[in-house]
Amino acid sequence: MEAVKLSGQREINEFQILEALEIYDGSSLILFDADGARERLNEMAWVKNASVMKFYPNTLQIRLEEKIPYVLWQRGDLVSIVNEAGDVITDEVDGRYANLLLVVNHGAQRRAAEINGALQTVPELRPRVRAAFLISDRRWDLKLENGISVRLPEENMEAALAELVRMDEESGLLARDIKAIDMRLADRVTVRLTDDAAEQRKVMTGGRGRSGNGGQDT
Incomplete structure (x- = not known):
């Protein structure tokens, strides 16, 4: 031969x-x-x-x-490369796959196409997304590169993401000193300040300012 x-x-x-x-x-x-x-x-x-x-x-x-790598899937400390159907290709992950979306929690790999598809409708936002967390097998939270969490609704994710981009373009929302943005309700967006920003606001308002309430994701 x-x-x-x-x-x-x-x-x-x-x-x-x-x-x-x-x-x-x-x-x-x-x-x-x-x-x-x-x-x-x-x-x-x-x-x-x-x-x-x-x-x-x-x-x-x-x-x-x-096989074509689609997303990275994390559950606990284990991270795998999976295809679009959610099947694991390999657990050997290196820097070549850093641009793939990271989806987190059990079941997230089977539903990755829905959040990946929604993010493709907002190309301005996609590079700023570090990970997407499947919450209670019902909806998604995004973790942005600057640490901000974005809580998305169960339905109409695309509309919520478009609204997030609009608010950022108009007011620089994602550059502010905030911890979380709650978009689960269609008629209301709740912004939660970081602890430092909340304390500073409290001082400036004489104790009348509020940073927003915490709570368990559902």
């Missing part, structure tokens, strides 16, 4: 493929077990489908169809 032609690989490197093929110096194309090699390739985490073809007298052709 003189040549091995590879195509379709993006996430898997050449060494990993050759290792799975079990090709060594002096390997014979005639004796090479193409079916066994195909099975080993299909067992690799990133491989969706593998094709192994012999071309006599001396060439082996490998074509791979890889």
